[in-house]
Amino acid sequence: xxxxxxxxxxxxxxxxxxxxxxxxxxxxxxxxxxxxxxxxxxxxxxxxxxxxxxxxxxxxxxxxxxxxxxxxxxxxxxxxxxxxxxxxxxxxxxxxxxxxxxxxxxxxxxxxxxxxxxxxxxxxxxxxxxxxxxxxxxxxxxxxxxxxxxxxxxxxxxxxxxxxxxxxxxxxxxxxxxxxxxxxxxxxxxxxxxxxxxxxxxxxxxxxxxxxxxxxxxxxxxxxxxxxxxxxxxxxxxxxxxxxxxxxxxxxxxxxxxxxxxxxxxxxxxxxxxxxxxxxxxxxxxxxxxxxxxxxxxxxxxxxxxxxxxxxxxxxxxxxxxxxxxxxxxxxxxxxxxxxxxxxxxxxxxxxxxxxxxxxxxxxxxxxxxxxxxxxxxxxxxxxxxxxxxxxxxxxxxxxxxxxxxxxxxxxxxxxxxx
Amino acid sequence: xxxxxxxxxxxxxxxxxxxxxxxxxxxxxxxxxxxxxxxxxxxxxxxxxxxxxxxxxxxxxxxxxxxxxxxxxxxxxxxxxxxxxxxxxxxxxxxxxxxxxxxxxxxxxxxxxxxxxxxxxxxxxxxxxxxxxxxxxxxxxxxxxxxxx
Ligand SMILES: Cc1ncc(COP(=O)(O)O)c(C=O)c1O
Numbered sequence: 001x002x003x004x005x006x007x008x009x010x011x012x013x014x015x016x017x018x019x020x021x022x023x024x025x026x027x028x029x030x031x032x033x034x035x036x037x038x039x040x041x042x043x044x045x046x047x048x049x050x051x052x053x054x055x056x057x058x059x060x061x062x063x064x065x066x067x068x069x070x071x072x073x074x075x076x077x078x079x080x081x082x083x084x085x086x087x088x089x090x091x092x093x094x095x096x097x098x099x100x101x102x103x104x105x106x107x108x109x110x111x112x113x114x115x116x117x118x119x120x121x122x123x124x125x126x127x128x129x130x131x132x133x134x135x136x137x138x139x140x141x142x143x144x145x146x147x148x149x150x151x152x153x154x155x156x157x158x159x160x161x162x163x164x165x166x167x168x169x170x171x172x173x174x175x176x177x178x179x180x181x182x183x184x185x186x187x188x189x190x191x192x193x194x195x196x197x198x199x200x201x202x203x204x205x206x207x208x209x210x211x212x213x214x215x216x217x218x219x220x221x222x223x224x225x226x227x228x229x230x231x232x233x234x235x236x237x238x239x240x241x242x243x244x245x246x247x248x249x250x251x252x253x254x255x256x257x258x259x260x261x262x263x264x265x266x267x268x269x270x271x272x273x274x275x276x277x278x279x280x281x282x283x284x285x286x287x288x289x290x291x292x293x294x295x296x297x298x299x300x301x302x303x304x305x306x307x308x309x310x311x312x313x314x315x316x317x318x319x320x321x322x323x324x325x326x327x328x329x330x331x332x333x334x335x336x337x338x339x340x341x342x343x344x345x346x347x348x349x350x351x352x353x354x355x356x357x358x359x360x361x362x363x364x365x366x367x368x369x370x371x372x373x374x375x376x377x378x379x380x381x382x383x384x385x386x387x388x389x390x391x392x393x394x395x396x397x398x399x400x401x402x403x404x405x406x407x408x409x410x411x412x413x414x415x416x417x418x419x
Numbered sequence: 420x421x422x423x424x425x426x427x428x429x430x431x432x433x434x435x436x437x438x439x440x441x442x443x444x445x446x447x448x449x450x451x452x453x454x455x456x457x458x459x460x461x462x463x464x465x466x467x468x469x470x471x472x473x474x475x476x477x478x479x480x481x482x483x484x485x486x487x488x489x490x491x492x493x494x495x496x497x498x499x500x501x502x503x504x505x506x507x508x509x510x511x512x513x514x515x516x517x518x519x520x521x522x523x524x525x526x527x528x529x530x531x532x533x534x535x536x537x538x539x540x541x542x543x544x545x546x547x548x549x550x551x552x553x554x555x556x557x558x559x560x561x562x563x564x565x566x567x568x
Contacts (some may be wrong), residue, residue: 358458358485359427362540366423374458388459388481417427418484 017315022398024049035368038403043394085300094224099282102249105396107215108138110234110249115142115258125151128177133159134187137377139213163190163339178208185217189378190339191347222311242302246295261290325404346395357391367410434488444477453553460469464553467547490550
């Protein structure tokens with residue numbers, strides 16, 4: 001005999017009920033300039049479900065204490081909750097070992113950590129770091145800094161007019177000199193899903209390690225770091241329905257073991273004397289100072305949330321919505337998509353005639369529709385497409401066809417105003 | 420709720436579609452490049468300054484409707500103006516736009532008042548002031564790029 005809950009799971013139609021999920025996000029229930037809010041800036045940051053907000057509130061109102069050091073009850077509860085979140089992350093990306101999950105402030109800090117701790121003492125003049133032309137600034141600048149420090153050379157694999165990595169060129173740029181390949185899993189400016197499996201295999205074949213920037217990926221598709229066999233993977237909690245200021249660096253254990261600490265301080269040591277300091281074991285070696293405890297716990301709650309909805313269901317649903325949005329957008333006179341990769345996720349980047357994206361953004365805001373306009377921290381992508389900026393609508397699991405219709409109507413309005 | 424038409428007034432559309440004094444200025448003796456990295460706007464301003472008087476001014480570049488119209492309106496206004504008066508006007512314009520002014524006397528702005536709509540849009544104030552920051556740099560003869568950041 002099945003309980004009602006089980007029956008719902010069995011009879012629920014494949015897919016996802018965005019209208020029902022929407023109710024979990026209190027912020028979506030408001031008007032902007034007198035119109036119901038349509039939030040389409042999810043690639044910048046997603047909204048937070050009640051479940052995440054409540055987990056953070058519960059932590060601060062019931063369990064708040066510093067972790068790892070206290071013998072008292074609250075400290076134990078806080079430690080359990082924080083370490084429990086680490087286990088949720090491990091399962092979420094299917095890492096082999098808890099020690100491979102390092103809590104950081106976000107994708108940016110994760111990349112900087114790898115650049116400085118993995119690369120600084122290892123790379124030298126003549127070594128090469130290979131990235132793609134569609135990277136977010138956070139996967140460009142840390143490598144430029146590292147190159148300046150070590151004399152290593154930064155190489156950039158080009159993209160084509162669809163916004164796809166040109167694989168032939170990528171392969172040509174790989175050589176035994178390549179020590180590290182850093183590639184975005186899903187591009188925030190174009191929506192392109194990179195063929196990371198092939199990239200990783202090719203990089204490993206020349207002996208390079210691979211870092212994937214998963215900032216845009218984790219909320220839109222199931223990620224399995226073991227199946228991918230990537231060496232490092234980074235993402236931010238706030239783009240995964242969790243709080244800002246928390247994120248994850250995954251690294252293969254043998255690599256992390258061999259890396260020196262990134263910062264010094266409390267929690268990352270085992271024993272300190274003025275003569276000698278013995279570093280703590282993984283992952284604490286990389287977690288100096290009191291961390292963002294509530295941020296880790298909030299991330300854990302966010303992972304529970306997306307896992308309950310189902311990553312495959314999310315991917316499928318968003319794919320349908322993206323197709324619909326693309327079809328509709330192409331009906332808008334003057335609209336040109338920037339980023340038309342065959343393999344694409346959740347992001348619609350575009351320009352509209354000669355109307356500047358900033359003007360589009362302001363008029364859309366007046367219609368209650370929140371999108372991003374600008375260079376999306378990917379100035380080289382803007383240069384490639386020879387536009388100063390784009391307008392970008394990015395989708396999440398709570399967006400609906402209605403949201404897309406509102407976007408399209410607002411774009412017609414932009415054309416009308418600027419007609 | 421502010422009306423979109425307060426921001427995008429007809430004069431602004433007109434200057435955006437048909438910017439005045441657009442293009443390179445032959446014989447310019449001052450120029451500067453202004454850049455708003457946030458939105459990618461970039462404009463180059465050329466001035467001919469003789470005896471502390473702006474005898475001619477032109478601009479070129481790419482920007483949103485607000486920044487293009489502001490640059491166009493600015494060039495119209497500057498022709499024949501004393502350098503010191505131009506700087507004073509910039510100060511006044513800037514203060515009124517950023518709500519730093521202690522009074523709301525907009526008379527000295529003349530036609531530039533059409534840009535006051537941006538006061539309701541803090542994210543857009545820099546679009547309206549980019550041309551003026553560039554002017555300031557050109558007059559100071561800073562030949563490097565200035566940014567709004
Ligand atoms: C692809 C990509 N990488 C990295 C980042 C940086 O993330 P964070 O600012 O959370 O560190 C972002 C965020 O915009 C992103 O979209």
